[in-house]
Amino acid sequence: MRLSQQQLEQFDRDGYLFFPGLFTPEETRNLNDAVPELYNRREAYNVREKGSDAVRTNFAAHMYSEPFARLARHPRMIEPVEDLFGEKLYMHQFKINGKMAFEGDVWQWHQDYGTWLNDDLMPTERAMNVAIFLDEVNDYNGPLMFIPGSHKKGVVEARHDLTTTSYPLWTVDNELIGKLVERAGGKQGGIVAPKGPAGSMILFHSCLVHASSSNISPWNRVSVYLSLCAVSNHIRRHKRPEYIAHRDFTPIECLPDDCLLKDYPVDLPWKNGLPASALQTSLDELKLAA
Template sequence: MKLTPEQLEQFDREGYLFFPGLFTPEETKNLNDAVPELYSRREAYNVREKGSDAVRTNFAAHMYSEPFAKLARHPRMIGPVQDLFGEELYMHQFKINGKMAFEGDVWQWHQDYGTWLNDDLMPTERAMNVAIFLDDVNPFNGPLMFIPGSHKKGVVEAKHDLSTTSYPLWTVDNDLIAQLVERAGGKEGGIVSPTGPAGSMILFHSCLVHASASNLSPWNRVSVYLSLCAVSNHIRRHKRPEYIAHRDFTPISCLPDDCLVNSYPVDLPWKGGMPESALKTSLDVLKEAA
């Protein structure tokens, strides 16, 4: 999938692109059907909501689940990002966020690159998120909220929030959020929230400031997020476990476009269990970064 000049201009201006219904109902169903079993596992890679058994985030499903291993190599997701960076990509992070009905908690205002820089020592913002809706997303089940153009500010000041939710983030304070929203248009477009059917896709810049409210509705809002990084921009520190921030910088090789509905061989290195090495961390800086 190639981005048009108009889409490239929009991405540069607003920091995101939205593709409603890009994946078919059959493709989406094959992914969605695999989620309950993944969420049922009592493993470190399933982070649950604070004070609840509901899964907030499942990490690294592409390492042990065939449907998601194929999604991680899908050309509709990899191609546009590779075109934008002009370079091969590796998978920095893969997660299935479960904003579950009545229980899905907030994701505070943040930039993803802020975390990747502070925790992982990723050199620059040459990394990007691609999100796919596995459920219909509406205004009531905790959709993503973006501040258009906020990526133009580069890395903004953030603090490490270790207490609000079960998953720590480098979050942006309210005063700066108010300034960014006003700069983007205030009540007239200063915050946008793409909604649409399951199978929709969002591509957004790693410095785009975003958040989502809690899900008080009776409808789940499960989404997959691929964090794709230029190979030359790989992380320089392993402060976080490997199931969160991956250490294999091998370029992604795409499968055919019909891979979600047809059989193709994929490697599942953690199918038999996550290795102990995936839990080990280090504050050392990789030698090649010196």
Template sequence: MKLTEAQRLQFEQDGYLFFPGHFSAEETRMLTEAVPALYAEREAWNVREKGSDAVRTNFAAHLHSEPFARLARHPRMVGPVMDLFDEQVYMHQFKINGKMAFEGDVWQWHQDYGTWLNDDQMPTERAMNVAIFLDDVSEFNGPLMFIPGSHRKGVINAQHDLTTTSYPLWTIDNALISQLVDRAGGRNGGIVAPKGPAGSMILFHSCLVHASGSNLSPFNRVAVYLSLCAVGNHIRRFKRPEYIAHRDFSPIELLPDDCLLKPYPVDVPWKNGLPESALRTSLEPIEVTA
């Protein structure tokens, strides 16, 4: 999938692109039906909400679930990122975020690159997220919120929040958020929340400041996030376990466009459970070879 010149200019200006209904109901259903079994697993890759059994994040499903292994190679998901970087990409992180009805907690204001830099020593911000909605997203079920254009401020100093939620984030202080929102238009467009049907897709810059509120509605809001990094920009430290920050820097090989509807063969190396090696960490920088 190639982006148009107008889409490239919009991405440069706003830091994100939104594609409503990008995947069909049948394609989306193939993914949605696989989620309950993944969320039921008692493995480290399921991070649950504080004081609740509801899953907040499921990591690395593309390594143990065939439908998500195919999504991880889908040209509609991966192609636009390769197009923007003009370089092959690898999977830095793969998440199925659950903002479950009545129980989905907040995600504080942050930049994804803040975590990738501070925890993983990713050299530059040549990485980004592309996400697909598995549920309809409305103003009621905790939509993702962006501050348009905030990616142009570059990397922002952040604090490591270890207490607010069950998953630690490098978060941005409220005073700076207020300034960024004012600069982006204040009450007139300083915060946007893309909403649309299941199957919609969002692509956004790793420095775009974003957050989401809690889900107090009776409607789930599940989305899949592929964090794709230019191969030459791979991480330099394994501080986080491999099921969170991946260590295979091989370029993603794309499948045909109908890969969610046909059983193309894919490798799922963790189908029998999380290997012990995926839990090992190190604070030592890795050796980079030419």
């Protein structure tokens, strides 16, 4: 799937593109059906909500789950980002975020690149998220909220929040959020929240400031996020474990467009369990050296 000139201009202006219902119900169902078994695993790659057994984030499913390994090579998710960056991509991060009914906690206001820069030493913002809804997203189950055009500010000041939720995040303070929202239109469009059926897709800039509220509705809001990085822009530090920030910078080669409906062969290097190397970091190496 390639982007039109109009879409390229819209992305440059707003920092995101929304494609409602891009994947069919059958394609989405094949992915959704695989999620409960993944969430039930007691593995390091399942981060659970603070004070709850509900999964907040599942990492690296493309390394051990066939349906998600195929999604990670899907041209509808890969090709638009190749158009924007003008080069091949590698998978920096792969997440299945589970904002579960009644239990899904808040994601504070942040930029993705803020974390990738501070934790992983990613050189520039030539990386972005592509998200696909596995459930319908509505007004009540914690939709993603964006501040349109906020990516134009580049990297903004952030602090490392280690306590609000179960997952540490580099977050943007309330005063700056207020200014960015007012700059984007205040109550007339300063915050947008794309909503739509399962199978909808969002592509958004790594510096676009975004957040989501808690989900106290009776409806799950599970979404998959491919964090795609230009190969030339690969991370320079391995402070985080490999299951969170990947170290294989091999360019992604797309499968055919019907890959969610047919059993194309895919490599699953972690199918038989998480290797010890996926848990190691450069901090461990420094401890050993000392």
